[in-house]
Amino acid sequence: MPNNEDLVKAETKKNSFIHVSTSYSNTNRDPIEEIMYPPHADWRETLQVCEELDDHTLEVLTPKYLGELPNTYVFTKQLADHVVNEYKGKLPIVIIRPSIVVSTHNDPFPGWIENFNGPSGIFVACGKGILRVMYTSPDVVSDYIPVDVAIKAFIAASWIRGTKRLEPTDDIPIYNSCAGDLIKLSMKDLLQTGKEEIDTMPINNMLWTFDVSITTSLFLFNIKVSYFIKILKTCT
Template sequence: MGKVLIEKLLRSCMDLDRIYLLLRSKKGSKPEDRLAQIYSSHCFDRLRKERPGAFESKVYFISGDVSEVGLGLTDEDRTLIVNRTHIIFHAAASVRFDDPLKVAARLNLRGTKEVIELAKDVRNLESFIHVSTSYSNTNRDPIEEIMYPPHADWRDMLQVCEELDDHTLQVLTPKYLGELPNTYVFTKQLAEHVVYEYKGKLPIVIVRPSIVISSLIEPFPGWIDNFNGPVGISIACGKGILRTIYSSPDIVSDYIPVDVAIKSFIAASWIRGTKKLVQLQRNIYKANLAVRYFITQQWTFCNKNFVALRSKIKKVDKPDFYYDIENINKYEFVKQCSAGGKKYLLKEKEEDIPKVKAHYRRIMILDKLLQCIFYGCFLWWLMNTEFFNNTLNELGLL
């Protein structure tokens, strides 16, 4: 989502002065190297063509880390943000569902607290967009666009995570989670309340995207840059790696194209920044990973605000920011996502399609052959068992 957000802001918001990205060192790469790596993505091909030089002249990195106290910012960088920033998009989080509670709380909960502490000092803050998840209240159905009571006190939770040893905390984790499936959902729900405490004090918006998948239109149809979630499963199925999924054919999956999510983020920031204390909550997000808990259950999500949001967009901005979700052809979109995964993840070219089809035919032949061998062996074994012969004798067939 971060890449698509940056690309959309640079390409469609012409008057935007600059973007500051909070980047940490990762796997031996310095922030400046990571910034160059981000821009090298195919996501920015259209931007490079339509607005050459926009990224280089308007995107700057700030060295820091949301898991650190004070976000790991230097005094100089903190002063820069306080004086120059008008809109904050807080989307940094750990989306691993199996993180220990201490790790998830440090990134998703304390990280949000540190970003809020920074936002409190920003002199000309117009919008604070906090990206949560539609699944932050999975113990309810339907899940409405409202704030539900917290599952725990977030201050107590931070204190517990800081004071208890890992083993004790691991034992207590199931008691804290209760009906919630994992530490990701639990800490994201508490993080909402960190933000919500500043209702009326800061221009906050909480957005709740569901499972974010490939782009519908922008920057390119089917663009994706990771194997997480449904797209990864789809590719694994297409390559013959994954043959079985633990789910139900009756479940209606709740996915949202990444560009639709990003358009709503930007539209929400504009509404909040131009109309004071308007409370917006979206039923949109990035549960980046699809695990059994989410693909074996179904919830009813209310999205009146999300649908109504686009009606606020000015006529002149509709070509760039209006999003149509009712008329999406789901089947064509899924095909487009698969094609995008083939192009952007597998790096396969369209001229390779005959070769891929031939590979698919070989896999199918091998699959049928193995099934015949398996069932043939099983039938041979069964026919030679005493039970099978006795049964035939009793039926008078031998």
């Protein structure tokens, strides 16, 4: 297995090296600027802790490590940024921070997606009639970026980095790839759009009609889920 020095030697022949991060790697910041923020933890120390401690101890320590960060995804993404940042001046690095990547806008055709991760899986489940209730706020607004738009940003950033000379002490170029204030869609808006489009573009093998309710009450959410499961058992 090649070591870090071998990796550096191999990659220095490249014109640019893209590290795909996420716009949510610094959710404790507002606004989130295109800069490298101070690390939330030391990545070497964190890696050592994960390798040496048992699962139970890690569960106890996790909230202490996360602090004001919402989950381990955001936490580890931020750590990865700082791993890459240590190669500043050695590799022609550019960091891209896309928001929530969803299906395509145009290329290769509208709506294309290769997996059901994230929002795509949620909305397919809604369209099939499997998902009947969501535990969230109807007014919550998430930032979505079509995958083809994100890829174009990757290509543009890679070209800029490959054609621009930087000094070894210069900061790594960082680009946020997100919709921001250009597109603001609440969860309520998204579900309403789904209801309007499902008749003209139905999903194959629908189990039930598209009808999703949103609640901020965990108690009500659990009751509705239990009721739906009971109906499914009755039908089968």
